[in-house]
Amino acid sequence: MGNEERRIGVYVCWCGGNISDVVNVEKVVEAIKNEAGVVVARHFMFMCSEAGQKMIIDDIKKYKLNAVVVASCSPKLHELTFRNVVARAGLNPYMYYHANIREQSSWAHSNDPEEATRKAIRHVRMAIAYLRHAEPLEKIRVSATPSVLIIGGGISGLKAALDLSRMGINVYVVEKQPFIGGHLAKIGSIYPYGRKGWEVVSTLVKELRKRDNVVIYTNAEVESVKGFIGNFEVSIRVKPRYFKRMCKRLDEVTKVCPIRVPDEYSYGVKKRSAIILPPYPGAYPELPAIDMNSCTKCMKCLEVCKDSIDFSQEEQIIKLKVGSIITATGFKPYRPKEGEFGYKVYGEVITLPELLSILKQSDSKDRLVINGKEVKDLAFIYCVGSRQKPKGNNDKINTYCSRYCCNATMFTAIKLFERYRGIRQYHVYRDIRTYGKNELMYEKACKMGAVFVKYDENDPPKVYRNNNKLIVKVKDLLTEREELEIPVDLVVLVTGMEPNDNEKLNEILKLPTGRGGFYQEVHPKLRPVETTLAGFLIAGTAQGPKDSRESLLSASAAAAKAAGTVLKGFIELEPFVAFVDPEKCELSKTCIAECPYGAISVKNYEGFGKKAWVNPALCKGCGSCVAVCPVGAIQIRGLTNKQIEDMIKTSAKEV
Amino acid sequence: MNEGSEFRPKILVFSTNLISDVGIDYAGLLHMHYPATTSIIRLPCSSMIRPEWILFALESGFDGVFVAADGTDCPYLRDCTERTARRIDQALELVKKNGFRPERIKMAAICSVCAEPFSNHMKNFYEMLKKLGPVKKGEI
Numbered sequence: 001m002g003n004e005e006r007r008i009g010v011y012v013c014w015c016g017g018n019i020s021d022v023v024n025v026e027k028v029v030e031a032i033k034n035e036a037g038v039v040v041a042r043h044f045m046f047m048c049s050e051a052g053q054k055m056i057i058d059d060i061k062k063y064k065l066n067a068v069v070v071a072s073c074s075p076k077l078h079e080l081t082f083r084n085v086v087a088r089a090g091l092n093p094y095m096y097y098h099a100n101i102r103e104q105s106s107w108a109h110s111n112d113p114e115e116a117t118r119k120a121i122r123h124v125r126m127a128i129a130y131l132r133h134a135e136p137l138e139k140i141r142v143s144a145t146p147s148v149l150i151i152g153g154g155i156s157g158l159k160a161a162l163d164l165s166r167m168g169i170n171v172y173v174v175e176k177q178p179f180i181g182g183h184l185a186k187i188g189s190i191y192p193y194g195r196k197g198w199e200v201v202s203t204l205v206k207e208l209r210k211r212d213n214v215v216i217y218t219n220a221e222v223e224s225v226k227g228f229i230g231n232f233e234v235s236i237r238v239k240p241r242y243f244k245r246m247c248k249r250l251d252e253v254t255k256v257c258p259i260r261v262p263d264e265y266s267y268g269v270k271k272r273s274a275i276i277l278p279p280y281p282g283a284y285p286e287l288p289a290i291d292m293n294s295c296t297k298c299m300k301c302l303e304v305c306k307d308s309i310d311f312s313q314e315e316q317i318i319k320l321k322v323g324s325i326i327t328a329t330g331f332k333p334y335r336p337k338e339g340e341f342g343y344k345v346y347g348e349v350i351t352l353p354e355l356l357s358i359l360k361q362s363d364s365k366d367r368l369v370i371n372g373k374e375v376k377d378l379a380f381i382y383c384v385g386s387r388q389k390p391k392g393n394n395d396k397i398n399t400y401c402s403r404y405c406c407n408a409t410m411f412t413a414i415k416l417f418e419r420y421r422g423i424r425q426y427h428v429y430r431d432i433r434t435y436g437k438n439e440l441m442y443e444k445a446c447k448m449g450a451v452f453v454k455y456d457e458n459d460p461p462k463v464y465r466n467n468n469k470l471i472v473k474v475k476d477l478l479t480e481r482e483e484l485e486i487p488v489d490l491v492v493l494v495t496g497m498e499p500n501d502n503e504k505l506n507e508i509l510k511l512p513t514g515r516g517g518f519y520q521e522v523h524p525k526l527r528p529v530e531t532t533l534a535g536f537l538i539a540g541t542a543q544g545p546k547d548s549r550e551s552l553l554s555a556s557a558a559a560a561k562a563a564g565t566v567l568k569g570f571i572e573l574e575p576f577v578a579f580v581d582p583e584k585c586e587l588s589k590t591c592i593a594e595c596p597y598g599a600i601s602v603k604n605y606e607g608f609g610k611k612a613w614v615n616p617a618l619c620k621g622c623g624s625c626v627a628v629c630p631v632g633a634i635q636i637r638g639l640t641n642k643q644i645e646d647m648i649k650t651s652a653k654e655v
Numbered sequence: 656m657n658e659g660s661e662f663r664p665k666i667l668v669f670s671t672n673l674i675s676d677v678g679i680d681y682a683g684l685l686h687m688h689y690p691a692t693t694s695i696i697r698l699p700c701s702s703m704i705r706p707e708w709i710l711f712a713l714e715s716g717f718d719g720v721f722v723a724a725d726g727t728d729c730p731y732l733r734d735c736t737e738r739t740a741r742r743i744d745q746a747l748e749l750v751k752k753n754g755f756r757p758e759r760i761k762m763a764a765i766c767s768v769c770a771e772p773f774s775n776h777m778k779n780f781y782e783m784l785k786k787l788g789p790v791k792k793g794e795i
Contacts, residue, residue: 100695103679108683623699
């Protein structure tokens with residue numbers, strides 16, 4: 001700012017005719033050319049074209065401009081383009097303002113050209129007002145540690161780890177469970193090709209073991225995260241496994257353990273002892289772990305594996321320095337409530353993950369036996385725990401589609417037909433969403449004889465027992481609501497995905513979550529794996545329902561983004577952060593209480609004493625502090641109170 | 656101005672860079688016509704709005720102020736709605752104290768695809784302001 005005379009160039013774009021067919025661009029130029037500070041004003045066919053860009057650069061030199069307005073499309077499209085244009089002409093890129101007169105004028109008001117022109121004039125005037133008070137800004141540069149923390153050791157976390165490791169970046173993986181692999185390690189054949197889930201995981205594990213820049217902590221949780229992008233200090237808590245070396249008598253030791261609890265690696269289909277064995281071939285780590293939540297310390301295991309088990313092991317706190325953090329904490333399957341479609345009331349009502357676990361274990365040839373009974377007729381009920389409707393009470397509901405379930409069910413249907421001759425399948429669905437290539441599985445399942453019955457979401461099917469069969473009663477929308485009573489031996493609830501229970505982690509990371517409770521990206525298309533917290537990326541189903549292919553894609557994307565952050569050795573941040581005018585600040589500390597990121601503290605200013613101070617690397621520039629300061633001493637760089645006030649005043653003027 | 660002609664209320668809209676401004680753009684993309692007497696100022700987050708800016712807008716001649724808040728989609732703050740609502744509450748008090756009708760202030764969450772809700776809000780707000788008449792200090 002200072003005393004330098006403001007010399008502004010204004011460029012109004014026709015956007016072919018997208019703007020100029022509605023907005024009278026000549027009138028706009030005429031209306032603003034005499035505004036204070038404007039030296040040159042023009043309109044042109046395409047400002048974003050080579051010729052348009054050159055026009056700006058030439059004018060900057062010829063007229064010694066020190067600020068530029070382009071009035072064109074949405075800033076989401078070309079703000080960056082024109083910041084770069086003015087920078088190429090030697091101006092500070094922040095001496096630029098983008099007026100939106102296409103999406104917010106010509107397109108929105110094509111029915112009212114006169115008023116649209118007035119609106120365009122107001123928007124350009126606001127841009128000029130903004131620049132009257134603008135100052136050159138510099139990006140904030142901070143150094144970066146060339147290592148990355150990955151929270152979650154499922155396929156997404158492991159894939160991201162492998163990608164980063166191959167780029168020469170140190171990786172730390174923190175997994176809460178005693179073994180890495182996540183959900184995929186728990187299931188057998190997966191679509192589309194029928195490869196086993198755990199095989200995919202163990203392939204990744206094999207690769208990771210060859211790398212010397214990857215450290216994996218299991219039984220571990222993030223304890224605290226301090227610092228900012230490029231410079232995080234992370235502390236993790238690692239629980240002991242109580243196994244210090246392998247024991248040869250694992251079969252025996254699990255038998256001698258008196259504890260039997262549901263086994264999480266089979267979705268509770270099996271029971272396990274307090275000693276958790278490696279759950280799949282090639283599992284990492286190879287050592288068993290003792291689950292202290294169920295262990296009663298009866299010490300019977302010591303009688304079998306005395307030299308392997310060590311109850312004196314203690315928790316460890318490990319401190320890490322990383323430049324970026326990828327959260328890949330995955331999902332949990334929706335657990336139906338007791339009585340929901342007969343779940344937990346009838347033993348023959350199970351969920352899809354439970355069925356997959358049973359199928360994984362029972363290679364028992366040509367008969368599907370559940371609860372000691374052969375299954376001849378089976379019904380799938382779709383969309384259980386997904387696409388739920390509000391019930392009027394305050395129960396949490398999942399309104400989203402879980403995306404993987406139709407496909408997984410179709411694949412399972414095909415497997416069942418192939419494996420069990422003569423099995424009859426009834427697919428009781430709301431809508432089938434086998435998108436993309438998965439449609440072929442739907443077609444195949446249809447051809448193999450799966451019967452599809454469509455239910456009304458407002459009148460869902462009912463499940464009850466009649467003698468030794470379960471009855472699924474449903475009105476079929478495909479046959480004009482004919483009421484069907486389908487006798488079956490097994491009902492499989494096709495359950496969706498829910499976000500994992502991450503309360504503690506959410507307290508620590510404060511990652512934004514969207515509707516449904518999954519972590520939220522900045523933009524689904526433009527910035528799909530970044531969060532608004534600089535340096536924090538998300539991958540896999542922690543972000544929302546995905547199948548394994550999609551999870552792997554997002555993991556590679558997150559890895560690439562993390563690498564982009566840490567590989568240069570430094571990071572440049574946008575300068576739009578809060579700053580304090582120490583002369584005005586009366587140290588009310590309201591801003592400190594308001595800041596959600598802990599970016600504001602008290603600092604001694606030379607000549608002013610103790611005043612509020614903003615750490616620019618921690619500030620995200622939300623501006624919440626701006627609103628609460630009683631004296632207007634804290635403001636956002638690049639959007640100061642004076643700029644906003646002048647914009648309000650200017651746009652209120654009659655056109 | 657506009658004397659002798661129909662009263663067309665002027666509305667100041669505060670939008671947010673990442674969410675509601677995108678929704679407003681979307682309304683334009685779909686050519687959903689809403690009153691063109693609007694002016695839009697984009698901010699990072701609706702919780703940034705100082706209540707006195709809203710008062711200042713009415714004093715400067717705007718007939719109404721519409722805050723297109725982020726709601727639960729806010730990428731910065733989980734409790735964005737509560738925070739923004741607090742600003743609005745303060746603004747309501749402030750404008751009343753200064754002799755303006757509080758109905759001239761409206762806040763609603765506008766998501767990044769909320770084209771139709773935004774355009775409906777604008778139309779309704781416009782009609783409501785039309786009934787209220789031009790802004791005037793001391794109107795209450």
